[in-house]
Amino acid sequence: MMMLYRTASVALLAAAVTIAPAAFADPIRVAASTSNMAMLTQEIGGEHVDVTTMAPPDRDAHYLEARPSMMAALRRAELLVSVGAELEEGWIPAALRGANNPAVMPGRSGYFEAAAQVELIGKTHHADRGRGDVHPMGNPHVYLDPMRMAEVGHALAHRLSEFRPQHRETFRANAQAFADAVEERMPKWQERVADAPGVLLFHENIDYLMERLDVPIHGFLEPLPGVPPTGRHLRSLVRDLQGERGVTIFADFEPSRGAEFIKRELGWEYFSLPTHVPIGGTAEDYFEVIDALVEAAASG
Amino acid sequence: MRSTDTLHRHATKRRWPLAVTLAAWPLALLTLSSAYAQMPQDRAASHPHLEAHQQHLGGAPAGRASSEQVGAGTLMNPLISVIFDGVYANEFSGHIDDPGGFEMGHDHGDNGHDHGFEDGFQLRETEFAFEATVDPYFDAFAMLVIEGTDTIDLEEAYFTTRALPWGLQIKGGRFLSNIGYINPFHPHDWDFVDRPLVSEHLFGDHGLQDTGIQVNWLAPTLTYLKFGVEALQGDDDGMLTKYGHSAGPNLMTAFAKWGPDLGFDHAAQLGLSAGYGTIWEDEERHSTDMELWEDGHSWFAGLDAVYKYTPPRSYQGAGQLTLQGEWFYREISADYIVYSHTERDDGSWRFGEGRGDPDNINSAVTWQQDGMYLQAVYGIAPRWRAGLRAEALGLLKNQSHNHRTAGPNCYDEFDTSYRYSAVVTHYPSEFSFVRGQLSYSDFAADEPGGPREDAWQFLVQYNLSLGVHGAHTF
Numbered sequence: 172m173m174m175l176y177r178t179a180s181v182a183l184l185a186a187a188v189t190i191a192p193a194a195f196a197d198p199i200r201v202a203a204s205t206s207n208m209a210m211l212t213q214e215i216g217g218e219h220v221d222v223t224t225m226a227p228p229d230r231d232a233h234y235l236e237a238r239p240s241m242m243a244a245l246r247r248a249e250l251l252v253s254v255g256a257e258l259e260e261g262w263i264p265a266a267l268r269g270a271n272n273p274a275v276m277p278g279r280s281g282y283f284e285a286a287a288q289v290e291l292i293g294k295t296h297h298a299d300r301g302r303g304d305v306h307p308m309g310n311p312h313v314y315l316d317p318m319r320m321a322e323v324g325h326a327l328a329h330r331l332s333e334f335r336p337q338h339r340e341t342f343r344a345n346a347q348a349f350a351d352a353v354e355e356r357m358p359k360w361q362e363r364v365a366d367a368p369g370v371l372l373f374h375e376n377i378d379y380l381m382e383r384l385d386v387p388i389h390g391f392l393e394p395l396p397g398v399p400p401t402g403r404h405l406r407s408l409v410r411d412l413q414g415e416r417g418v419t420i421f422a423d424f425e426p427s428r429g430a431e432f433i434k435r436e437l438g439w440e441y442f443s444l445p446t447h448v449p450i451g452g453t454a455e456d457y458f459e460v461i462d463a464l465v466e467a468a469a470s471g
Numbered sequence: 472m473r474s475t476d477t478l479h480r481h482a483t484k485r486r487w488p489l490a491v492t493l494a495a496w497p498l499a500l501l502t503l504s505s506a507y508a509q510m511p512q513d514r515a516a517s518h519p520h521l522e523a524h525q526q527h528l529g530g531a532p533a534g535r536a537s538s539e540q541v542g543a544g545t546l547m548n549p550l551i552s553v554i555f556d557g558v559y560a561n562e563f564s565g566h567i568d569d570p571g572g573f574e575m576g577h578d579h580g581d582n583g584h585d586h587g588f589e590d591g592f593q594l595r596e597t598e599f600a601f602e603a604t605v606d607p608y609f610d611a612f613a614m615l616v617i618e619g620t621d622t623i624d625l626e627e628a629y630f631t632t633r634a635l636p637w638g639l640q641i642k643g644g645r646f647l648s649n650i651g652y653i654n655p656f657h658p659h660d661w662d663f664v665d666r667p668l669v670s671e672h673l674f675g676d677h678g679l680q681d682t683g684i685q686v687n688w689l690a691p692t693l694t695y696l697k698f699g700v701e702a703l704q705g706d707d708d709g710m711l712t713k714y715g716h717s718a719g720p721n722l723m724t725a726f727a728k729w730g731p732d733l734g735f736d737h738a739a740q741l742g743l744s745a746g747y748g749t750i751w752e753d754e755e756r757h758s759t760d761m762e763l764w765e766d767g768h769s770w771f772a773g774l775d776a777v778y779k780y781t782p783p784r785s786y787q788g789a790g791q792l793t794l795q796g797e798w799f800y801r802e803i804s805a806d807y808i809v810y811s812h813t814e815r816d817d818g819s820w821r822f823g824e825g826r827g828d829p830d831n832i833n834s835a836v837t838w839q840q841d842g843m844y845l846q847a848v849y850g851i852a853p854r855w856r857a858g859l860r861a862e863a864l865g866l867l868k869n870q871s872h873n874h875r876t877a878g879p880n881c882y883d884e885f886d887t888s889y890r891y892s893a894v895v896t897h898y899p900s901e902f903s904f905v906r907g908q909l910s911y912s913d914f915a916a917d918e919p920g921g922p923r924e925d926a927w928q929f930l931v932q933y934n935l936s937l938g939v940h941g942a943h944t945f
Binding site for chain 2: 226227229230231234236237238239240242243246247255256257260261262263264265266268269270271272273276277278279280282283284286287288291308309311326327329330397398399423424425426
């Protein structure tokens, strides 16, 4: 009988020893809106975060709809990391409403928008829908500017520290490492596009990178943000850009028809490129995404 | 000693209801306080200006992170949107009447506003939606609908909690019930111009829309699993018919939804729902007698399923497929009584004494009806969607007490009604659409054994959203 007790208590102790570190190591459960935000969270959080990506990398985060799986992810999350500035307006608010989790509501420490941490480009004081799918508070696609991403990384390190103060130094060091990696690559990217004649973009998203690298932007295939290219708009682009040199760059989920027309009329090469890392992607994958966009701009 | 003990026990027993009442209060307080515990406590989140100040002083790039939402407009005001919905209808062959066994507004006294379309132009409805966060504890939503030009209907006015712990949420006020799939959606969210027959004829012109309270719980599971119960007053005529006054709530419903995680390309949700109505009464007057259905009750149960496919790199809806279907079954039980009556000399009616002929009293009769629809909608091009819908009413059972012919039952058996629709919708932007729909109805006769009626109808609809309107759930 005594033996049995001893065995039982040893087993209990063993269980406690196994479980306790697990509980201590308890990663922060993060629901990231896009794979780029998941990448940044993973880079900063390391082993102390458990990240779920809600939106696939090969689809426009603008046109998704709230799905049960997103609500399930938000229900269990301690932290929501989104791009913000209304990029995910079509689905995050609805998914939050169905997630019954007050901890990740806007205004709480569990709510984090990248766009809220940095200065946005393209702010406008004229917000009527006649101008297309405008974002009066600014262009939300901050994830395509590595410098801004580094800045977001610092803010995210700070936020993660609020959840697990014991790992503050790790988060800070990881954010610094990401920022250093960006700093190291910046001169190379700038040099690559120093003589780039300029680019034509599909949507106001890649302009974040082009503005950062001072690449001239000749225009957008969309007549208005969110409105598919029209023949009239494409013809006016061709008229304006006759005799100029450049390339057309657009995200892999955007249609290529407009760019094909530009190529026929102006001879401009076009590039359909990913703007997001694959699911589970790392900083290296992110820099490859940027590298490819830079190379495309440089090839003009 | 013994007697004191007994006395004591007796006293304790008597105080039970009081003890329950007293115990209920700490429980309520606990719930509220835990809700409060979930409130923002970090200073940065609740005082952005403070954070900005610190950032300014510190000047470090690693400033305290902001929790603010970057968005248009001022968040203090309700989001307001106005939705225009206009329809042009043309019934170019045959005539659409109520499907047999589903007579609406027959002898119910509410000289019905009928949601069938008149030939020609009509403003079906203009929706005014208001939405805001009330305080840290509540969100609220109201939708006023002007039907045509002169009828105002308070479609919804409800609050939802935003700070309850443990995955709980309470919704209260007037709202569209979450039973089934399409029920909580407003007309501007439908893929077809009109409401599915089963929704219209089992639950009413607005679906199951009622006043009451809902509690729902989202399980902390990897896949989406939600349960909810609703206690409703029972104003809904489709589900409950009642005369006189009776204390509510008279309708209880429950639902469960399960959404397996099928990756990024596929999504699905399966739902189960059921409801029980405690009151069901009706009457029908004839020249020689009056039929009464008394002390009745009703219940329904339904299944709903939706599947959505989004191909990789889909651009503005192209290639997206949505399959959706619902099936509902309803049973009504009531005591059936016939009063005989004769006309007095002055023209008024004199009812038979007592409860008529005992042979005509048939207690606790039950009758059943069901209905379903299946639809598929496909993104044929960016911003273009085309769809097909097949519907059946009274598929397994179509027994109705209305329009009955003389017979031993208090109900009649009707045939099945069918309707088939094809639709094409173009979305110039996220905020507008133009739609064309062709429908063929093949309806059962409104008298048992009568001739079926079929009709062709063509509908054109436009729908415009002005202002800021919240995103829609799956």
